Amino acid sequence: MAVNKYASFLQTIESEWRQIPSYEQLVKHFSVAKIRRHKRLFDWLLDTKLVAVDSELKKENAxxxxxxxxxxxxxxxxxMGLVIGSFLEKLMLQNQNGQLSLRTIRLYIRTATSLANHCAIKKHTLPTQSDIDSFLEAFPGHRASAYRFVTYLRAKAICCLWIGKPSRAVAKSKHEAKLKKRLFMCLSKLKRGVSHAKIDWKYWALQYFHGIDPKSSRKLVQSITGIVDGEGVLYIHMGKKLWIPNVDISIVA
Known part of the structure; x- marks a missing residue:
């Protein structure tokens, strides 16, 4: 079966070029994924220097x-499929003009399709403002990419949608919930005997209880300035006293 597979590959090369083509020609005709399925043969072409890999072209094709x-x-x-297809054409034109990388285009298209899937769940053919709002509430990391797609929809008069500024209160609440989850993970690690659980606890506790940024929190934990008492650790940061409770195995026993 393997012989037949390679034979078919070689027959295609023979019929298309009647000689060993360049890497660019191979990728354009077969794609990197298909070449990968003929790895042994392609490795032989590389070893004999009949073909030289173009790393940038390989990355772009991927x-x-x-x-x-x-x-x-x-x-x-x-x-919606037609809309996304039209959006992709515009992005690819910008790629050809050197304005956008394929990686950035991939991120934009992933967000556009994710939003479309989100709309489909609600039985909406095209996104509504409530779809945008609920999508960004569920996936805040897509905000920048969604802005590009929503701007396109508005420019083409497909939908009149807007992306508002995220609510500070909502953002703060989500951040605190994330930190709280990290603290509970530390408790779980401590119960399992993970050696660095206590260090992790201090790192996340400084952020959760005192709003310290991650970089400063890491520096404080790594320093030897913490004053240990019977129930916790006291740090001094920018003239302020920051006390955090000890994490103890009895909490999760």
Whole structure:
């Protein structure tokens, strides 16, 4: 079966070029993914220096394949599919002009299809303002990419949508919930006997109880300035006293 597979590959090369083509020609015709399925043969071409890999071209082709895979996996309405296709054409034109990388395009398309999938769950053919708001509430990390897609929808008069500034209160609440989750993870690690659990606890506790930024929190934990008492540790940061409780195995016993 392997012989037949390689034979088919070689026959295609013979019929297309009648000689060993360049790496660029191979990638354009077969794609990096398909070449990878003929690894032994391709390794031989490399070893004999009949073909030389173009790393940048390989990376670009991989990005293109990922974009296509995202589109294939998207469960969107036909109308939304046309919109995303048009959006992709605009992005690819900017790529050809050197304005956008394929990686950035992949991020934009992933967000556009994720938003479309989010709309499909609500039985909406095109996104509504409530779809945008709920999507960004669930996936705040997509805000920058979503802004590009929403701007495109508005410019094409497809949808009149806007991305407002995130609520500080909501952002703060989510951040605190994330830190709290980290603290509970430290408790779990301590119960399992993970050696660095106590250090992690101090790192996250300074952020949770006192709002210290991660960089300063790390410096404080790594320093020897902490004053240990029977129930916790006291740190001095920018003239302020920051006390955090000890994490104890009895808490999670």
């Amino acid at each position: 990005e293109q394949n990922q974009i296509l895979q995202i589109l294939r996996n998207a469960k969107v309405s036909p109308q």
